[in-house]
Amino acid sequence: MRIMITGATSGIGRALAESYAKAGHHILACGRSQQKLDDLVKQYPNITPLCFDLTQYQQYPVIDKVDWPLDLLIFNAGDCEYIDDALHFDAKRFERVININLISVAYGLQSWLHLVRPGGRLVMVSSSAEMLALPRAEAYGTSKAALTYLAKVLSIDLAQHEIEVSCVHPGFVDTPLTERNTFAMPMLMSSEQAADKIIAGVAKGKRDIRFPSVFIFLMRCLQLLPFSIWRRLARRINR
Template identity: 50%
Template structure:
């Protein structure tokens, strides 16, 4: 039986991934902060849980101190907050998002990487928002751009350890996080559908898993064009 560790397991994509991998015969270590949801997940066969805050270095170290060998790790936990008034930049908000989405990955990697087996897999949760600059996304976009670079460098440096690294770049997925968005979310998909995309992508060993393709490929196309084109398009979208 293969063993997988998943962070951010108490809601959205993380919860859907836990349930999907459990149904496919994996032993799942579900990590999160919501103890009530962790207790519910733990009722399923072959799921154990760990409760900790990924942004607290000491909590991460203590919770992951005695991990067994792992076949796969999906570092999925994250947050999203927007900069609504860039002229009066909210440095504390910026620091919160960068810490949760990027710095905390370092805390987790320090503990989990030594336990990933040769031939194992590591997946980091990025975002299609890293392809292009979006209004109000100074903090979120910067954090996910950092995740993308981190995943790509780890993919190079872990070749000698035979650990495959994948970057996950979803489009809009309906989760408690995106439920807070006050703007249109084109091609929105459900968390269960997102989990299926991720499962299939990791099974194929894809270096980048992005979905839905119609949305993410459109962003990738705009990213190839001069910055002025995207500035024109995005400004018109904001002013609608």
């Protein structure tokens, strides 16, 4: 298969690139760090690096469909910044998170979705955070909830083009992103474990890939609570 992965230089993206490369697939690995991309290529000659910044929308690389008809297009890159003082809302911080987690995906779709062949698949890495209103997650949660909605609509509209869509909702995964968190992260998984779950879900043709199962079950139970009750619980968590 020919696979394009954004955010391929660290975390889940790197684990996906390495796992697919080990299996003999051809990878277009996207990232901002040329050094990290070079390191990947040294280990796996079937990885082709693309170094660019996803927030620089006009600088996205032009890819020839003849050379790179894609079987999988995986939008994995993202960031998380928390809104620490809702009363003095930080619009610039909100904008940064929305830009990388959502707007860059839109520009990526515009640039590369046409490369996906009939029978191929689009994969979007969202988050289990979209399931609940979480303290301080005004930016991150909003971006991931919107990404999930986008994936569902695309699943409908791309069916006529024989392109399937999978949306991934991980729990806590040990990545450079989550290393910045200062709170407890229950059922933390490694990037490699998360990549294995995604690869298995994609291979089975799942449209909704959620893990770990126990964590997702607990999140679903909390979803069933009236919002007034969840709001009280969330305020206690926030304290």
